[in-house]
Amino acid sequence: xxxxxxxxxxxxxxxxxxxxxxxxxxxxxxxxxxxxxxxxxxxxxxxxxxxxxxxxxxxxxxxxxxxxxxxxxxxxxxxxxxxxxxxxxxxxxxxxxxxxxxxxxxxxxxxxxxxxxxxxxxxxxxxxxxxxxxxxxxxxxxxxxxxxxxxxxxxxxxxxxxxxxxxxxxxxxxxxxxxxxxxxxxxxxxxxxxxxxxxxxxxxxxxxxxxxxxxxxxxxxxxxxxxxxxxxxxxxxxxxxxxxxxxxxxxxxxxxxxxxxxxxxxxxxxxxxxxxxxxxxxxxxxxxxxxxxxxxxxxxxxxxxxxxxxxxxxxxxxxx
Amino acid sequence: xxxxxxxxxxxxxxxxxxxxxxxxxxxxxxxxxxxxxxxxxxxxxxxxxxxxxxxxxxxxxxxxxxxxxxxxxxxxxxxxxxxxxxxxxxxxxxxxxxxxxxxxxxxxxxxxxxxxxxxxxxxxxxxxxxxxxxxxxxxxxxxxxxxxxxxxxxxxxxxxxxxxxxxxxxxxxxxxxxx
Numbered sequence: 042x043x044x045x046x047x048x049x050x051x052x053x054x055x056x057x058x059x060x061x062x063x064x065x066x067x068x069x070x071x072x073x074x075x076x077x078x079x080x081x082x083x084x085x086x087x088x089x090x091x092x093x094x095x096x097x098x099x100x101x102x103x104x105x106x107x108x109x110x111x112x113x114x115x116x117x118x119x120x121x122x123x124x125x126x127x128x129x130x131x132x133x134x135x136x137x138x139x140x141x142x143x144x145x146x147x148x149x150x151x152x153x154x155x156x157x158x159x160x161x162x163x164x165x166x167x168x169x170x171x172x173x174x175x176x177x178x179x180x181x182x183x184x185x186x187x188x189x190x191x192x193x194x195x196x197x198x199x200x201x202x203x204x205x206x207x208x209x210x211x212x213x214x215x216x217x218x219x220x221x222x223x224x225x226x227x228x229x230x231x232x233x234x235x236x237x238x239x240x241x242x243x244x245x246x247x248x249x250x251x252x253x254x255x256x257x258x259x260x261x262x263x264x265x266x267x268x269x270x271x272x273x274x275x276x277x278x279x280x281x282x283x284x285x286x287x288x289x290x291x292x293x294x295x296x297x298x299x300x301x302x303x304x305x306x307x308x309x310x311x312x313x314x315x316x317x318x319x320x321x322x323x324x325x326x327x328x329x330x331x332x333x334x335x336x337x338x339x340x341x342x343x344x345x346x347x348x349x350x351x352x353x354x355x356x357x358x359x360x361x
Numbered sequence: 362x363x364x365x366x367x368x369x370x371x372x373x374x375x376x377x378x379x380x381x382x383x384x385x386x387x388x389x390x391x392x393x394x395x396x397x398x399x400x401x402x403x404x405x406x407x408x409x410x411x412x413x414x415x416x417x418x419x420x421x422x423x424x425x426x427x428x429x430x431x432x433x434x435x436x437x438x439x440x441x442x443x444x445x446x447x448x449x450x451x452x453x454x455x456x457x458x459x460x461x462x463x464x465x466x467x468x469x470x471x472x473x474x475x476x477x478x479x480x481x482x483x484x485x486x487x488x489x490x491x492x493x494x495x496x497x498x499x500x501x502x503x504x505x506x507x508x509x510x511x512x513x514x515x516x517x518x519x520x521x522x523x524x525x526x527x528x529x530x531x532x533x534x535x536x537x538x539x540x
Contacts, residue, residue: 073388097388115387116508139387139508157387158507181384200383223383242383264453282453282465282480305500324391324500347391 065358066312067125069110070321070328071098074347078112080128081328083355084317086342090128094121099349100143101308102152103356104167110356111152111167115139120154122167125356134170136163142196143352144185146209153194155182162196164212174212178205184227184268184351186236193251195236197224204238204249216254220247226268226351230276230291239266239278246278246287248294258294262287268351270318272311272333277318279306286320288336300336302329308350313357321350385477385502390516392523393498396531400538402493406460406485408538409495412436412452417537418530430455435467446473453480460485466501474526475504476519495534497527 066083076097080090096117103110103125110123120134120143142155145167152167155178162182164174176194179201186195187209194207197220204224206216222242229236235257236249246266248258263280266287270277276289279302286306288298303322311318311333318331326348330340398405408417412430415421415438422441428434434452439445447469454463461484469476481499488494501523505514512518 074391099387118508141387323389324498347389 065126065360067128067356067358068310068319068328068342068350069101069103069112069123069125069128069354069356070308070344070348070350071101071112071354072326072345072347073097073099073323073349075345077345078110078123079328079342079344079348080125081342081344083312083319084330084340086328086330086340088342088344091345092123092128092130094123094130096121099351100141100154101350101352101354102143102145103353104145105147105149107357107359109167110354111143111145113140113143113154115141115157120152120165125358126361132170134165134167136165136172141351142183142185144187144194145353146187147189147191153185153187155185155196157181157183160198162194162207176205176207176212176214179203179217183225184238186227186229188229188251189231189233193229195227195229197227197238199223199225199241204236204247206236206251206254218249218254218256220249220256221245221259226266226279228269228271228276231271235291237269237276237278239269241265241267241281244280246276246289260289260294260296262289262296263299267307268309270309270311272315272318275333277309277311277320277331277333279309279320281305281307281323286318286331298336300331300338302331302338303327308348308352308354310350310353310355312355319355321348321354323347323349383478384506386506386508386510386516388516389478389500389502390520390523391498391500392520392527393496394524394527394531395494395496396535397488398493398495398535398538399491400493401491402460402485402487405493405495405534405538406457408534409483409485410457410460410462412455412462412464417534418526419533420526420529428452430457430462440473446470448474454482471504471514475514475522476501477504477506478502479523495531497531499523499527 068081070079078092096114100113122131138156139158141157152165154163162176179198181200184197196205221240224238226239250257263283265281267279278287285299304324308321415424426436449468466479479501503519
């Protein structure tokens with residue numbers, strides 16, 4: 042965002058001879074069955090590369106600087122570090138258990154990785170691979186998300202029916218808030234005021250008031266919600282069994298539309314400008330682009346087999 | 362299909378995980394099989410369209426249930442085999458015009474079918490004059506919800522079992538329709 046503003050002001054000042062391209066966004070889609078990552082140029086939907094990543098990769102987190110992407114492999118018990126430009130596999134960070142949910146701090150480090158089996162989150166230095174700390178969660182921690190200011194980490198503890206909130210400054214647990222059954226995906230609203238969990242077992246989204254640490258609302262969505270992303274004042278929730286994305290107005294907490302996307306929509310992420318929302322369809326082996334204004338599917342790319350893309354899978358690659 | 366097999370380990374594990382139908386491994390699997398049938402789509406659909414009649418599948422001894430072909434209808438399949446193994450299923454989508462329905466398994470012992478969180482679609486499409494295609498596709502997790510599954514409950518066992526169910530059913534349907 043800041044880079045674009047800078048470019049805009051340079052343009053306005055006549056200091057840039059040519060229009061500068063928008064942030065070069067790329068999707069890094071984890072193909073769990075194929076054990077690859079599809080790298081897709083956005084919004085063109087052109088597949089640039091397919092990287093081999095073993096261990097049934099599922100979770101993904103793009104670094105804020107757009108240069109690195111971290112991929113979790115629950116069956117390999119490791120995280121793979123990818124370069125975004127040119128796309129390449131750099132190295133592996135060995136962990137334990139079933140690393141699935143993954144998120145990176147807005148400052149670029151540390152990296153947080155949830156262990157689906159053991160009720161813990163690994164706090165990892167992504168540069169050295171060193172484990173800094175281990176946070177105790179409820180059962181089957183799934184989605185992880187950082188508040189926009191980086192002060193809080195939220196964990197969807199699926200089999201405990203709760204969200205755990207940690208202070209990142211000292212890795213302390215500050216609250217657990219009950220959700221509907223089986224919260225899996227999670228995200229902070231862009232203003233940081235709320236956390237939304239997608240409750241797979243309740244076919245609903247729980248809205249948590251971050252300041253008060255309480256449940257504020259429950260919103261019915263489609264069957265088996267998986268993950269959530271935000272664009273243009275709305276939340277976009279993938280519904281695995283329904284084959285749709287439920288769109289929620291963040292001002293009114295009303296569900297305003299259900300957009301058919303494909304079979305088993307799972308990972309969802311928004312472009313930086315909020316114009317597009319991208320969804321991985323696990324059964325169809327596709328990544329689709331939804332126009333966030335018209336709520337129509339306007340583009341598609343083929344992925345490898347079994348795309349999950351669980352996490353913030355869009356990297357904003359800086360201009361070379 | 363594992364209808365008669367009795368494995369002490371599997372039985373013990375299924376007891377441990379009974380009641381934890383939500384637990385699953387980290388990697389969902391898919392199986393998709395299609396058969397070409399030299400019979401019109403209307404005729405083939407008529408044979409499979411009743412959610413409460415799975416008699417076209419040779420492994421199914423009887424089908425019992427309620428709710429007709431309405432979404433939410435439940436059926437229990439009793440399979441041929443020692444001990445009358447059962448699979449409970451629910452209709453999740455039904456489109457007669459599109460000749461397709463979707464369902465999920467609501468209850469099954471992993472020693473009957475080594476899967477959890479199973480959903481599937483059955484679709485008949487016309488394929489030229491007097492010919493059709495039937496596609497059966499399913500999504501599911503293996504029977505064992507943690508890492509390091511025993512061979513009886515691993516991903517391959519789940520894929521093999523579901524593939525066996527689909528192949529057995531589609532082959533029999535083709536044979537019956539082309540008779």
